[in-house]
Amino acid sequence: MEALKEELKNKIITTLNLEDIAVEDIADNDPLFGDGLGLDSIDALELIVILDKDYGIKLVDPKEGKSIFQSIETMAAYISANRTK
């Protein structure tokens, strides 16, 4: 699980070009959107593609995204439970 969290942080930093942010700057429970990392709706689409492309998870219900993408912790838990690759 810890390795997956680290992997997710790296993917988010690289994919979303978060130039001034390092893995250590993102706490597992920091909100990804709003006051935390400050991601926006375009970033949400990028995260959905990461789930699909790298972990074989297709989000069928967009409403699910809100709870899945709350933090690195929630993302990692959802991926662990649902990944197909």
Next chain:
Amino acid sequence: MTKRTYINGVGCISTQKTFDTVFLEEAIVNHEENVLAIVPPAYKEYISPAASRRMAKGVKNGIVASALAMKDANVESVDAIITGTGLGCIEDSEKFLKSILDNNEEFLTPTSFIQSTHNTVGAQIALLQQCKGYNFTYVNGAVSFESALIDAKMQIEEDEANSILVGGVDENGDYTTSLFKLNGRIKADNTAPYDVLNSTTSGAVYGEGASFFVLENEKKENTYAELLDVSIINTLEKNEVEAAIHSFLKSNNLEISDIDAIVLGFDGNADFENYYRNLAENSFAQTPVLYYKHLSGEYDTASAFAFWMASKILKTQEIPEIAKVNSIEKSEYKTILLYNQLNGKNHSFTLLSK
């Protein structure tokens, strides 16, 4: 009475340090590279990290160049933004197309697609400036910048706008650059030293950059020059250029002897340099002849760099040694003619006056 068009602010990001400098005093001619890269400014001083993380370098350069021009003109807002670009945001276009191929048309992410359109630069400048006025991008090959200039001049003449941000921007993309090497548009690799003025080989030394200008209908204390006229001709034979220039000057009640300097677009391509060489050695043999693509590199909107250079010359009354083709000097520089073409097509004549 028709309103006149004045250049009241300039901003240039190029393959030279054209920001935080006076006028090309730090310019260097690079004979070792066939593709020149821009000297990047401190983007963070102009764009927040949150906004810049999705921007390709062309967008960032356009934003910085436009900010420099507006600061230089001492204006906080403009009525219109008009951009010229040959290849637009080619870096993100490449990224998006590569992603389509690599992922078998699946998993397409939005960011590079959003930023891959040609009008991204003009749009992002408008967003940052909160400019809701006329916003247009011209994509007309090597006359993209001149098309933008013509539009801006007409907007001012027709009283549609008082103050316009107009510019030219292009960026290098790795894949496109490799294609240009294959089709001979860029000089072959490993054939350095690359010479722009006395080249004997095909292809150009390539570059990238962004130059923006504030054009206004009012002459001010900080005015660089007046934009007298711009003309575009798609195709001309080498022996037709001189007559075209005569005709262009005549329509402005000028003769060759009235031109205090001519700026030519020598780009190192020996196949087409006679378009310029003939002028330099005949009609303009007694005129100061300048060139600039050894500094800026060739790209579709490189002529915007020449426009920047001519504006600076008219304001400072100094010609940097590095830009001189011949040693002829004038006691005063009042009228400058710019002539550019790319591979025998897209000819443009631009006339500036003090």
